[in-house]
Amino acid sequence: MVEFPLFCYGTLISSVVREKILGDQERLSIKPASLKGYAVMKVADAHYPALVKAAEDQVVLGVLVNGLSDIDMSILDKFEGINYSREARSILAEDGSCTESFVYFPNKTLETAGQWTFGDWESSELNLFLSQDFDIAGIRPPEVERRLK
DSSP: OOOEEEEEOSGGGOHHHHHHHHOOOTTOEEEEEEEESEEEEEETTSSSEEEEEOOTTOEEEEEEEEEEOHHHHHHHHHHHOTTEEEEEEEEEETTSOEEEEEEEEESSOOOEEEEOOHHHHHHHTHHHIIIIIOOTTOOOOOHHHHHHO
């Protein structure tokens, strides 16, 4: 079986969110990691973030999830929805090694509303994300996009 690595920088850092999407995670290896040259920003009118290009020395902290199957990746692709797609990037693992990993990037410009941090999101917006934006069939688009439809 082929296994895939995924760098998570946003809601997928949360074991609660990953479990709702993938179920039991004991088979997965999850370790701190980072990505250079990007920033994590709040998506306006939503309770989740997006990566945006930033200064080359800027670092995004997250986790590297190893051991994902083809089926897991298909489920995650569906969950990420129409506004995100995965691309390969070089990730710096906690042990200092570099590894190629998939990362979900917005595939169009999303309006942002300031910096996003996991700790702030987890304490104040996780429940809002789960009740308003979370959908296993695809994250709901930002409110501004829903109003335009």
